[in-house]
Amino acid sequence: MRAKDTLHWIPADSGLRLGDSPLEFIRQLPGPGAIWLEGEERDRTRALCTLLHGNEPSGASAIWHFLRRGLKPHTNALFIIASVQAALTAPVFSHRMLPEHRDLNRCFRPPFDDSRGQLAQQILQVISRHQPEALLDIHNTSGSGPAFGVSINGDERHRALASLFTNDLIVTDLRLGALMELSDDLQPTVTIECGGSQDPASDLVAREGLYRFLCSDSVLHSGAADSVTCYHNPLRLELAEGTRLRYSTAPDADADADLVMRSDAEALNYGTTSAQEPIAALGPQGLSKLRVMGPAGALPVEHYFEARNGLLYSRQPMRLFMVTTRLEIALSDCLFYFMG
Ligand SMILES: [Zn+2]
Secondary structure, X not given: OOHHHOOEEEEOOOOOOOOOOHHHHHHOOOOOEEEEEOOOEEEEEEEEEEOOOOOOOHHHHHHHHHHHOOOOOOEEEEEEEOOHHHHHOOOOOOOOOOOOOOOHHHOOOOOOOOHHHHHHHHHHHHHHHHOOOOEEEEEEEOOOOOOEEEEOOOOHHHHHHHOOOOOEEEEOOOOOOOHHHHHHOOOOEEXXXXXXXXXXXXXXXXXXXXXXXXXOOOOOOOHHHHHOEEEEOOEEEEEOOOOOEEEXXXXXXXXXXXXXXXXXXXXXXXXXXXXXXXXXXXXXXXXXXXXXXXXXXXXXXXXXXXXXXXXXXXXXXXXXXOOOOOHHHHHHOOOEEEEO
């Protein structure tokens, strides 16, 4: 492997140069880096991985802020900054991965036989060598939105970790080869989606959560775990390609749209909609542009939704979250998640 593909071991006190910005800091790394910072308690370690996706900089920015403050963490800290090359490829912070590469956060299971697989394996080796008591993986979402956690386990330890950043934890049975899927075998691991990569609020969420993660005495047992709501295997409402979506203050059937959402649809977030309350207005093609996706693939839309008098209703009371009023996100990702 070339140097820029190999994980470099970098003790923070070995002359690590931070530069004047997170970007300068990343530019000065020799490639993917495992940065080691000694803590007050030297027999305990917490680990944080970030930049698995090169266009999601909030975690690396939070590490830069922490190092700049010159603080000594409560336990040792192991920071892994992964897709340095993708992040620095112009335009910077715009490539999730390089075109010739696999998505690194799908490579944490065998076979490890290409360059991304080998990097993933090196990351796993450095983590297992230091046996951290907890591991976080910090990401940004593609669109704007509130922070949430994702994990394969919703027990107190995982909720306590999520509570450092957010009160919402998605617990999924989906297995894709993501880093957080190792949670059962090794240390409790939570993915934190700290909001959109363009939102200044995301950097703040990451920075404050990282500070709590590194400077608290205990991060696996905390009363704050009780304030975290778990959403088990939520379903996604997606829109077919080419759907004509509109937002309006007074949604009404519209011959020129397939779906008209309320402009204040974000108010539906975390609430329960009744089967009597319309979610949106539908176009002439009714439900045909809607897709319901679960962990195992597409599900019949009619099981969950129905059209009455040109309006979209849920069949049963339904809890919605991550409802977006951003057109491009609704079209490219999903309109919302729901518990069916
Ligand atoms: Zn990501």
